[in-house]
Amino acid sequence: MEEKSTIKKVVILGATGSIGTQTVDVIKQLEGFKVVGISFGSNVEQARKIMEDLKVDYYVSNKEVGFGKRFENTQQLLEEVAPDIVVCAIPGFEGVKATIVALQYTKRIALATKEALVCAGPFVKKIAKEKHVEIIPVDSEHSAVFQLYEPHIEKILITASGGAVRDVPLKYISDLKPSDILKHPTWSMGGRITVDSSTMVNKLFEVIEAHELFDLEYDKIEVKINRSSFIHGIVFLKDGVIKIHAGKPDMRIPIAYALTYPERKYHSSVADVSEFDLLLSDVERERYPLFFYGLDMLKRKDDLSWRIALNAADELAVNAFLSGKISFKDIETVVRKTIERIDSQNIIITSIEDVYKTDELARSYAKDFIEREVQK
Ligand SMILES: NC(=O)C1=CN([C@@H]2O[C@H](COP(=O)(O)OP(=O)(O)OC[C@H]3O[C@@H](n4cnc5c(N)ncnc54)[C@H](OP(=O)(O)O)[C@@H]3O)[C@@H](O)[C@H]2O)C=CC1
Numbered sequence: 001m002e003e004k005s006t007i008k009k010v011v012i013l014g015a016t017g018s019i020g021t022q023t024v025d026v027i028k029q030l031e032g033f034k035v036v037g038i039s040f041g042s043n044v045e046q047a048r049k050i051m052e053d054l055k056v057d058y059y060v061s062n063k064e065v066g067f068g069k070r071f072e073n074t075q076q077l078l079e080e081v082a083p084d085i086v087v088c089a090i091p092g093f094e095g096v097k098a099t100i101v102a103l104q105y106t107k108r109i110a111l112a113t114k115e116a117l118v119c120a121g122p123f124v125k126k127i128a129k130e131k132h133v134e135i136i137p138v139d140s141e142h143s144a145v146f147q148l149y150e151p152h153i154e155k156i157l158i159t160a161s162g163g164a165v166r167d168v169p170l171k172y173i174s175d176l177k178p179s180d181i182l183k184h185p186t187w188s189m190g191g192r193i194t195v196d197s198s199t200m201v202n203k204l205f206e207v208i209e210a211h212e213l214f215d216l217e218y219d220k221i222e223v224k225i226n227r228s229s230f231i232h233g234i235v236f237l238k239d240g241v242i243k244i245h246a247g248k249p250d251m252r253i254p255i256a257y258a259l260t261y262p263e264r265k266y267h268s269s270v271a272d273v274s275e276f277d278l279l280l281s282d283v284e285r286e287r288y289p290l291f292f293y294g295l296d297m298l299k300r301k302d303d304l305s306w307r308i309a310l311n312a313a314d315e316l317a318v319n320a321f322l323s324g325k326i327s328f329k330d331i332e333t334v335v336r337k338t339i340e341r342i343d344s345q346n347i348i349i350t351s352i353e354d355v356y357k358t359d360e361l362a363r364s365y366a367k368d369f370i371e372r373e374v375q376k
């Protein structure tokens with residue numbers, strides 16, 4: 001039995017989702033971690049299972065679990081339990097808001113919610129610095145670069161699988177159905193990020209995430225396709241050395257590392273390298289137009305207002321696509337139009353309140369554009 005003091009108290013925000021449930025799996029294998037609270041949306045069954053399994057007493061949700069203590073909001077839960085680690089695994093702007101709250105009440109953020117860095121990176125880092133909070137990336141590519149990181153870096157490379165559209169003839173991509181797009185070739189993930197893998201908005205997010213996490217200029221962040229998702233990240237050092245981080249595509253590995261860092265305590269079967277291809281290939285501009293549109297924007301002006309619009313519009317457009325309201329191609333149309341509308345106003349973001357207001361404004365524009373696509 002471990003002494004009480006060495007047990008790390010963990011709260012999982014978004015516990016019933018892909019990252020959340022894999023975090024539960026990992027904690028059940030590791031010693032020295034106790035889940036003391038969770039938050040979730042509507043999957044009460046899954047929440048009940050987790051709370052019974054791990055004897056969790058506290059939760060946040062609009063839904064009643066039937067046992068344990070329900071808190072009205074994340075802040076109240078975190079104030080009560082004072083966790084050592086918060087796993088941030090809520091997608092979208094709800095996840096941004098939850099991450100910003102969590103930064104005030106813990107010493108380590110295990111960050112899966114990349115949207116927090118896309119929409120509010122400078123503010124997230126400022127609060128983390130002021131409050132002495134570690135931000136350890138869960139995102140597989142960023143966990144890889146974090147593990148390879150050393151100061152003498154020339155540039156980094158993160159990989160992409162290419163998503164469900166990677167082998168589809170270009171002329172058929174626009175009208176692919178949600179069921180086609182949700183068939184990710186290498187990872188099993190939540191709906192939003194799976195669609196984002198096919199538009200490569202996910203990789204655009206990840207380029208921004210790497211910029212914020214590792215303070216690298218965008219021309220020092222390369223992206224290549226690795227079809228097996230075996231290579232996660234590469235670091236090129238100024239002395240010519242290249243360090244490659246690889247392994248089977250299993251999110252429990254980076255999740256475990258974000259919990260146990262600086263130690264490595266998780267156990268998982270070691271992949272046979274011959275099973276995976278190590279090839280890297282270029283990303284096709286014609287297949288992933290939104291990715292290149294975003295890269296061009298980053299080169300032209302990396303400011304938060306259009307990054308907030310990117311997330312807001314993509315979140316609404318992906319939801320509209322998944323509910324069959326708009327086509328796969330319409331996602332690009334809605335995102336580009338929303339970004340252009342916000343960008344034309346040259347909004348300067350000087351506070352977290354500005355982030356919230358710009359998100360709201362972008363959502364109102366995106367809703368209009370979605371309505372117009374629906375009515376066509
Ligand atoms: N899945 C993956 O492999 C990876 C995910 N990520 C990132 O991790 C984050 C989570 O992704 P993923 O796990 O795939 O997402 P899922 O859609 O699988 O899960 C989302 C979780 O968030 C919960 N949730 C939704 N809204 C709220 C809310 N308002 N308050 C509290 N909980 C809420 C959901 O609850 P419920 O289901 O009960 O409604 C669910 O538990 C995203 O930012 C994603 O980009 C990054 C790398 C890999």
Ligand SMILES: CC(=O)[C@@H](O)[C@H](O)COP(=O)(O)O
Binds near residue numbers: 162
């Ligand atoms: C597992 C993970 O880190 C995801 O972000 C993954 O990268 C998504 O797949 P793509 O590489 O196809 O975007």
Ligand SMILES: [Mn+2]
Binds near residue numbers: 139140141206
């Ligand atoms: Mn990733």
